[in-house]
Amino acid sequence: MKQIKGIIPPMITPLKGNDELDREGAIRLVEHMIAGGVHALFLLGTTGEAQNLTYKLRYEFVELVLKQVAGRIPVLVGVTDTSLDESVRLAEHAKACGAVGVVAAAPYYFAPSQQELIEYYTALADALCLPLYLYNMPSHVKVFLEAKTVATLADHPNIVGLKDSSANMTYFETLIYLLGDREDFSLYVGPEELTGECVLLGADGGVNGGANMFPELYVAMYNAAEAGDLKKVRELQRRIMQISTSIYTVGKYGSSYLKGVKCSLSLLGICDDYLSYPYRKFRSEEREKIRQALVALGCTCVE
């Protein structure tokens, strides 16, 4: 019944300019991740800078990636929006291009209450042409999808799972307890530092940004945890933490993670590291730190 189990990279959106895709880079990145064994793709999430892109570009990117994937793995599309109707419209485009589901965080301007979230998600799921995955992202949308709210929404036939990016494991353990046995509801974890333990304890997979760069590593972690191979989990965890503490912590802003991922992909020769406003890509000093971190991880950089 579950659509997807395993590693679902939240794909970055390769750009050449604020309103221009790096189409060749996007194609290379898709192939890189599929070659690495990932189980699905998630487009236009937080890591995909979705909110910063024009709708035109979002539509174009969905079309490009789905064409390139060509059914080899399932693809989810982020339709998070402050406007319900724009979410519905983007989902229609995603379906037409071949996506199998959509993902939506809460409306993120005027923060809704839990009751308003229930009404909103119900209306959204009713209107969508594809199955909906909830997305808990409190740091960006200001509201927490409380466990009770999720349990209520899980009974909607068109709501089929949740991705949690809160890093709050008490919350995630509560979701596993309440919903982990449901065959019609999937639970994925966002922060890649937690994929190992979450899968050990019953989660269905990870939506991990690092899988843009190192798809094999996160797939190996999923497999080890799924098999209950604790020794392997601990060993892979060290490498994941090395990435987390070196690639994602250059610079002093909240956007360090995003900049680190794009800068790495550029240094690995996969795609451009242009970032859409309000962010700017790393300048030479930070780029050099990323280069050194990649070398320490055993990577070969193109410059």
Next chain:
Amino acid sequence: MKQIKGIIPPMITPLKGNDELDREGAIRLVEHMIAGGVHALFLLGTTGEAQNLTYKLRYEFVELVLKQVAGRIPVLVGVTDTSLDESVRLAEHAKACGAVGVVAAAPYYFAPSQQELIEYYTALADALCLPLYLYNMPSHVKVFLEAKTVATLADHPNIVGLKDSSANMTYFETLIYLLGDREDFSLYVGPEELTGECVLLGADGGVNGGANMFPELYVAMYNAAEAGDLKKVRELQRRIMQISTSIYTVGKYGSSYLKGVKCSLSLLGICDDYLSYPYRKFRSEEREKIRQALVALGCTCVE
């Protein structure tokens, strides 16, 4: 040099459905406010539910209102967006329709740092075809436009003012101190409870939601404060606080203010009270409380 001094109602967006304007209501509301003496209009702000509307509807609403206003008073259009290019595009439409300026809060998904805000607003102001007013709205966008950041941005030739909705008067007093003497930069206050004191101390006006319903009242407050008539200010303040503590506090959610304004306008016979998702309009119990509050204020309700 200053474009606008006085009361600039953040106009609500009259709706009949989630993606359908109440066109007749919008026209009545424009006439109601102009008859009340307001000095300008501000479309597509927080009170206008801008983020919850489709772009198509936003464009249509700008066109409708500007046609109705027909140059009688200046009109500002909110272009707050997470995508810089969409802001620029909406500004072009606003200019073509006759708007004299645009207003933009910070991108509101992935919170930027102060340095990123300076780069973002500089790029935005460079690209815009109309003068830009900054909009400090920390509760909704998660970041504060710090006084130093505003002072830096105020030197950009195309950034001409700021609307502050923080209700933090230490901050606003700092802005008055740093920028109050500048003839090329205007300071407006959002919360209507503060218009009196802000204008007494040097602000250029108020962007007050209550002026949708009671335009004369807020215009009278602006005039009294501008004239330094303290006795009148204190007297009008009582009435403004009566509205604030009765109309805006029905219901228990953060959206009470928005629901109260729309419900009142419906009860006053001006326009529909449909609210776009994720909000729902007041049901009969709350509506009755609003009716009683309006009666206590001396209003005649249509039902």
Next chain:
Amino acid sequence: MKQIKGIIPPMITPLKGNDELDREGAIRLVEHMIAGGVHALFLLGTTGEAQNLTYKLRYEFVELVLKQVAGRIPVLVGVTDTSLDESVRLAEHAKACGAVGVVAAAPYYFAPSQQELIEYYTALADALCLPLYLYNMPSHVKVFLEAKTVATLADHPNIVGLKDSSANMTYFETLIYLLGDREDFSLYVGPEELTGECVLLGADGGVNGGANMFPELYVAMYNAAEAGDLKKVRELQRRIMQISTSIYTVGKYGSSYLKGVKCSLSLLGICDDYLSYPYRKFRSEEREKIRQALVALGCTCVE
């Protein structure tokens, strides 16, 4: 009926070491403020670093200051504590020394709900031997004393006023509206940047940290606002803002204000600038900036 109207400096606690008073400095500071015309004193507030001091030192300081004041002006003592019984005990000491009232923010470790706050303050006011002033300090205690909560508590015969340090003027205007006419309840504002406008609109005075250094200035502001002399208010406001933007903004931490006040008092030759842990006093670079700011304000420094 009101005990105090005017300027009530939240007195800093002059220290020579982490558990040692600067007794001579404290005496000089008391005389400096009384000579400057202040209407009362407030000991052991946030500016007094109360929470960082041992109880022994707090008791000693209360005794020292009240002996020095010797009834010339009324004195309030902060009894803010996480333990209700310790608050009651300190109040008994304060009364024995001659204080006329006590001030208490909410318990500040495990944040209580509004209902719990009502029960807590009722129990505290019942147990206290002196009149109680509420203290709204949300940034430090994590909870807001909501206007409804204050209105409920204002009916307690032993709760006689409130000091608001939120800087949220919509809130303060609501309190003026609900309680401003009560002869048995006083409203004071914390941030000195707001004393002018608050008194213009009906507040009873200001609890302003800058009055440690410049008592005459804040007394002059109170008098001008009380008399409705708008021109004078605007003129004095400029000087208050010059202090606010120069003395309180050196260094990059939240403790800049506290460090700026103590450093200034040291440079003015009034008392030692030792700060209790977790803070450390300004080192030479920051001290020089404060010296320059004082000179720009026309002060004579002792070094």
Next chain:
Amino acid sequence: MKQIKGIIPPMITPLKGNDELDREGAIRLVEHMIAGGVHALFLLGTTGEAQNLTYKLRYEFVELVLKQVAGRIPVLVGVTDTSLDESVRLAEHAKACGAVGVVAAAPYYFAPSQQELIEYYTALADALCLPLYLYNMPSHVKVFLEAKTVATLADHPNIVGLKDSSANMTYFETLIYLLGDREDFSLYVGPEELTGECVLLGADGGVNGGANMFPELYVAMYNAAEAGDLKKVRELQRRIMQISTSIYTVGKYGSSYLKGVKCSLSLLGICDDYLSYPYRKFRSEEREKIRQALVALGCTCVE
């Protein structure tokens, strides 16, 4: 080298009144937990309502418990305080009574910066007569002990470990990565919902409130995780989550957890459920819900 590995219940403080211990209850509770196999005790933490108690009571409680334990298991004492000198003084008492270490969260009134935290904890550790465990409790003290800060402080010879109550597992994984191999530094997790996975991944134990009621359960979880018995971990996790979602979620306030633990201990016949201000114990309706939850867990209640 590590003092303690395993389950360290944060003991509640049994009370008969706001300033009166339930001495018999405290003795019964100590015996209940020792009989359940716990590896150590932690007094005067958040669960112990430490901040709400007078110092006199805190000192008395430390003496009572240490006398009762009589060296059978190691005891840690919380000395979290806003005053560094009071922390040092309580530590001296704790040592005299036989405690083996102390625990301190950051000063919790005026929030310090990371640099100030480093200076504060260094001064505290220098002054203490017992080894110090750091305590990360951001929801109550408003500041996060960042991983870099902890890594710096871990080099102090008298700082020997950390208890993390953030529930943020990305953070905890970072600490395990940076410090997990150190023989002179221990890592404990607060939320009991996370003890299983934390120990699986390298933590030294759990400081779990539920171990006041069900010491055997948490000890069994520690042992299963330590042995890498995944099947057993998952099975025990279900029971821990049943407690978490039934006992700790009665009532609507943040204090529900504390009220649930004390109410349960009272229903189990162990000690009084008086709560110190600003909290009040559960009334009959909530008490009945707790009773039902205990029955569902297979417990025998005394009423």
